[in-house]
Amino acid sequence: MKGGLKVPRISLILTGFFCATVIILAYMKSPFLSYWTPSQDHVFQISPDYIVKDEEVVRERNRLGQSEQNMNIESAISNSSTKDKVTEELITNTEIEGSAGIPPSFTQKGGDLKALEEKNSSREQENEVAAPVNSADGPIANLTSASKDHGYNSAKGRWVTDDSQPLYSGFGCKRWLSAMWACRLTQRMDFEYEKLRWRPRNCEMEEFTGVKFLKRMENKTLAFIGDSLGRQQFQSLMCMITGGKDRPDVLDVGREYGLVKARHAVRPDGWAYRFPSTQTTILYYWSASLCNLTPINASNPATDYAMHLDRPPAFLSRFLPRFDVLVLNTGHHWNRGKLNANRWVMYVGGVPNTNRKIADIAGAKNFTVHSIIKWVDSQLPKYPGLKAFYRSISPRHFFNGDWNTGGTCDNTTPLSGGKEVLQDESSDAGAASAVKGTGVKLLDITALSELRDEGHISRYSIKSTPGVQDCLHWCLPGVPDTWNEILFSQI
Secondary structure, three states: OOOOOOHHHHHHHHHHHHHHHHHHHHHHHOHHHHOOOOOHHHOOOOOHHHHHHHHHHHHHHHHHHHHHHHHHHHHHHHOOOOHHHHHHHHOOHHHHHOOOOOOHHHHOOOHHHHHHHHHHHHHHHHHHHHOOOOOOOOHHHHOHHHHHHHHOOOOOEEEEEOOOOOOOOOOOOOOOOOHHHOHHHOOOOOOHHHHEEEEEOOOOOOOOOHHHHHHHOOOOEEEEEEOHHHHHHHHHHHHHHHOOOOOOOOEEOHHHHOOOOOOOOOOOOEEEEEEOOOOEEEEEEEOOOOOEEEEOOOOOOOOOEEEEOOOOOHHHHHHHHHOOEEEEOOOOOOOHHHHHHHOEEEEEOOEEOOOHHHHOHHHHHHHHHHHHHHHHHHHHHHOOOOEEEEEOOOOOOOEOOOOOOOOEOOOOOOOOOOOEEOOOOOOOHHHHHHHOOOOOEEEOOHHHHHOOHHHEEEOOOOOOOOOOOEEEEEOOOOHHHHHHHHHHHHO
């Protein structure tokens, strides 16, 4: 055919197609040729572990930056050039005090140090592992409440009647509950207040059970450090965990923390108990002011005591590495009468205070709360697994006078002043200000407790004095149980 393709040309084209096909197939199947093609396995990808760690670093930097801003505010309040030395001075606090109240095995031997290092290492591993786990039975399940905490205000809500309350009987729990706070053992006959439960707004607070609490706190230690209201919260929690039942298996481990009754003392400085089934330790240490107290003249039995406003209690600085959850509180001992009666003299920077702003009781308390929270916050990077809380002040309900001037709290009708908290801000502005910008969380119980004036010991105290009512402490079971339910939802 004229002008058409010749047979040799057609053959040449077909031969070219055939060769190209062979080359392509060989390229796809030959290990030698495919070696030069980057496989998906060799493409650079960011590991999820690195992503998690980078996010943690960013959060930590942000937190430290906020903490530095808070430190600047505090230093303006204190006008003290020695506050930046607080952490360094704390190392020698117990040396100044001596080792009284500290077990020799802890102060003189290094055996516990290795155990503490291993515990801290395991805390870090738990934090790294917890992020990617996504199982209902895994660690992530225990973090549900914490993950919701960003938009969850447990202090905002209302009181409701709940027939499942109380979680223990006021007739029982004799091993843990002081008789003076067990209103079932007094002449009081109304107990409607025991049936109330706090319900946060827009969310359902997790139901507390002793089994769930111990599982969540397996191989962990929870420490309450504060005044007698902190002791009430401690006793409440022990009763809640055990259901008020006697538990012979629970061990008294107070000696491990130096919590033994001294000669001529009415009671020890605190208590510590361990549940062997989960190796969970719950302890309380009495520190009404959250200050470190040291005798000014140790050789004089009638000596005054230096009340170091810028140093936490020696017990806390000594044993903090052993804690996994810490709950601090102070408040009602901050009055001139108690300071004088205890012979406490305000010190800042290791010397008597001369700052007029701090000399005022309210200023001294505010300075101390900021100082202790600042110190705890500075320790958190060392102990990544530690959850620290500062509990806001528990309200008093004295009407027509104070505790020593005929003040009363005779109301027995629950919620007569209202049942709901609608405010977003804490009623304890000082506590809220102190934790702002730190890693210490506010356990905000003030406003919700303010509605419960019927829940105090009132005139029913076993050791009551005519004309004197206890409108500060609470009947147990009672309001402090709610504090622990909220705490449980946040750990």
